[in-house]
Structures are given as C-alpha cells and as structure tokens.
Amino acid sequence: MREAEVTRELAQREAHLSSVLRTIPDAMIVIDEGGAIRDFSAAAEEQFGWKAEEVVGRDVHILMPPPYREVIADFFAQYRRTGQRQVISNERVLEGERKDGSTFPMELSVGEMNLAGGRFFTAFVRDLTERQRVEIRLQELQSELVHVSRLTALGEMASALAHELNQPLSAIGNYLMGSKTLLRREDVPLDRVREAVEKSGQEALRAGEIIRRLRDFVSRGETERRLESLPKLLEEASALALIGTKDLGVRVRYDLKPEVDVVVVDKVQIQQVILNLVRNAVDAMTDSKRRELTITVDEEGSGMALIAIADTGPGIDPEVRQQLFRPFVTTKRTGMGVGLSICRTIIEAHGGRIWAEDREDAGATMKFTIPLVGSEEFHDGE
DSSP states (O other), X not given: OHHHHHHHHHHHHHHHHHHHHHHOSSEEEEEETTSBEEEEOHHHHHHHOOOHHHHTTSBGGGGSOTTXXXXXXXXXXXXXXXXXXXXXXXXXXXEEEOTTSOEEEEEEXXXXXXXXXXXXXXXXXXEOHHHHHHHHHHHHHHHHHHHHHHHHHHHHTHHHHHHHHHHXXXXXXXXXXXXXXXXXXXXXXXXXXXXXXXXXXXXXXXHHHHHHHHHHHHOOOOOOOEEEEHHHHHHHHHHHHTTTOGGGTOEEEEEEOXXXXXXXXXXXXXXXXXXXXXXXXXXXTTTOSOOEEEEEEEEEETTEEEEEEEOOSSOOOHHHHTTTTSTTOOSSSSOOSOHHHHHHHHHHHTTOOEXXXXXXXSSEEEEEXXXXXXXXXXXXXX
C-alpha cells in the first residue's frame, strides 16, 4: 500500500513538472554533464524550431552558432576533465541558432543540480529579438526628438538670426556700391576701393560662418563621437546662442583651463546642450540689473571635463529644482519644458552627468561633464 502511494505521489509530481515545462514562458533545456540534451520544453521547441524528440540525446551546441558553439563544447570538455564548473554567468547575452539556421539574440541563465543519475545543468533561454527591436526604435525616436529640439531652438531664435545675417549682407552691399561709385571717378582711389573690397570679403566670410554653424546645428546626421576641441565647441555654440543678445548688455566671461582641451563627443549634440544652457542663462537675466554670463571649464577627475555655465539671474525655485530635468517642467512663460530633459539624455548617453546649483551671491550655475582625453593619450593616437 505504501509503495502504491509513493508511486502515485511521484506520478503527480512528474505531471506537475510536465505542466510547468509546458507553460513556462522561457525556454528550458536540461543538459547532462556530457553536454547532451535530456529535456526540451514546449517554449524551447517554439523558440528553436526543433521538436523535443529531434534534439533529446544530441549535443546542446546545435542550438548555437559559431563561435558560441565552440565555447560551449570547450566548457563541457573542461568540466569532464577537471570537474570544475567555470560556467557561463547567471545571465549572459549571446546568439541562439534555430533549426532553419537563422540566429537570434538570447539571454541565457544556467543552474546546476546533482541527482542520483549524475549532475545536470538547467538552462533558461529568453528570446531578446523583440526587446532589441524596441530598443532600436526607442533610439530612433530619441534621435528624432533631439533633432526636433534643435529646430525648435532655432525657431525661437529666428528673428535674431535674420537680424544677425542681415548685418553682414547689408555691409557687403554698401561696400560694393561704394566701390562702384569710386570706380566711376577719373582718378580712381585704388586704396579705398581695395579696402572696401577687403571689408566686403570679411563680411561675406562672417555671413558664411553663421550659415555654416546653422547648417551643422540643424543637420540630422548620424550620431558619431570624435575627438573634438572643447574650447572650439564652446566658442561656436555660445556664439550661436548669443545671437541677438547684444541689446541686453550681457557680459560674457570665459575661464578655460588650457590642459582641459580634447573631448570625445558628438559635436552637434554637445553644442545643442551648450546652446540650450546659454540661452536659458540669458533668458534668466532678462529682468536682472547685473547681467554676467560666466563659462568655466575645469577637470572633474576620473577622466571627465567639467563645464559650468553661470548666470546672475534670480536662481532656481527650490520646488522646481527637484524636477528640473524632467520632461514638460519649465520656468519659462512660453517654454515647453523639454530642453533640459533632452540635455540630460545627451549628457548621460555620453557617460556624463548634468545638474544645477545656486550661486552664493545671485543666480544659478548649470554644470555637466563629458569624457576628456588626456594630452598624452591624444598625441599617442595621432
């Protein structure tokens, strides 16, 4: 009677285990110490395209393409030789291979169990194809958002940009009209004509430089990080950001350390951050009697450059500070509140961080870090 109860209990446990194997969402594969497949769940059949009866008894490496196949084979060979389980970590991302030869990204977790029949490994496999597709789409959407943010920033500056471009173009017209008048004289003053033509050329170059900066800034382009000169990045981005602010009487001071020079960044994206922070600083000082903008570059340590943009505005409301970098949080009357959120996304994608501090006297300071290249490392790579 006792034996019948034990048999019935074992049958119930086996039925329960079979039910688990059929319903578990991740593929489960039981492997013996020789690397042969002993059990293959229903989810595993769906993921790999093999039926259980086709793979049971065969080597597990058939489920992976090279070079993972060789890695698994070496592991079991070493295990048989030494008995040491120097196994794959609890979770590891690698490639799986289906019956039809197609591959897919998978997350593999492996556990070990000791039974009367020997040692066995239980492998849980999760197909990451859909997760990978979602991550790629999120990256695409993030890139679109960053690009739209640049266009929005330039839309807000459109009037100032038109005025800034009109100045050199008007000057060119005046110089050339003056030269035309001088050339009509019987005794042509060549020195004055030469001077007018030279000044026309300088103004044309100035207009061309403004247009180049605009074209680079709004260009969608591919995200690409290169070695860039940080002082040059700051100079170009702040020049673009300060267009149309002369009437406000903002004094700009740069405090740059010569040794903090070369950084590894996506130029357009970091210039977008600088432009956004400088424009915010200028806007914050609109109602201030003292309007001073200070841009500082220092070394934070751990191979990071520290950029600080300080203003003499009213500072940051403590209630806003905690949410400053969240989407749709803004202190501007007409702002959408996505600029600082995008700045944080860009900086964190570069491995840095961004934060705000109050100044002791008045105003606020926005700080961020980006990867710095040491002078020795830079010259070695040339």
